[in-house]
Amino acid sequence: MIKRTIYLTLLAIPLFLMAKLPEKSSAGAPAAHTGAPGEGNCGTIGCHDDNSTNSGNAILNVDMNAINNYIPGKIYPINIRITEPSVERFGFQLVALVNSDTSNAGNFLLTDVVRTQLVKSQYQFQNREYVTYTYDGTDAVNTGLGEWTVNWKAPVTNQGAITFYASAVSANDDESDKGDHVYTKSLILQPNYKGIELQK
Structure with a gap:
């Protein structure tokens, strides 16, 4: 009986430790949260x-x-970077939209499938393409630094001004969604008319 109790106790220890590990969302941020x-x-x-x-x-x-x-049609690298001392867990989401009608602009091309993934909304804004983190992508690159890279292919025709909208999370890693901080940032690109002329 004593041996059985010891065995069950030893079996329960790793299960308890696994349950206490910090949670990471494997699905990434839900689409349309930028x-x-x-x-x-x-x-x-x-x-x-x-x-x-x-x-x-x-x-x-x-x-x-x-x-x-x-x-138009050219591929550009994008770097998303969030810093906060001592933080070990981060997340992000990014979308590119045409300013004139807020339609999706261009396409994202993954360069790191371990840390990033593409998602689309099943409900509102189904035409928008988002890039977000993966399960492994929540880990800080270094303590205090969350960083992701992705390529973006510009639309094949001039769409006028395009804005990138980013949202990122600096998480306190307490196994819940509470106590974290969310940040937003945008970046505007104008069409390169000289480059457009050269393509003709």
């Missing part, structure tokens, strides 16, 4: 909603190698 026109973000509609958006100490950046215009 703060783009018509959308909320994870701090206003759902999960991480107990702190005001952009009220924490993290810094969110969306960078395309400092470019501010696009040539």
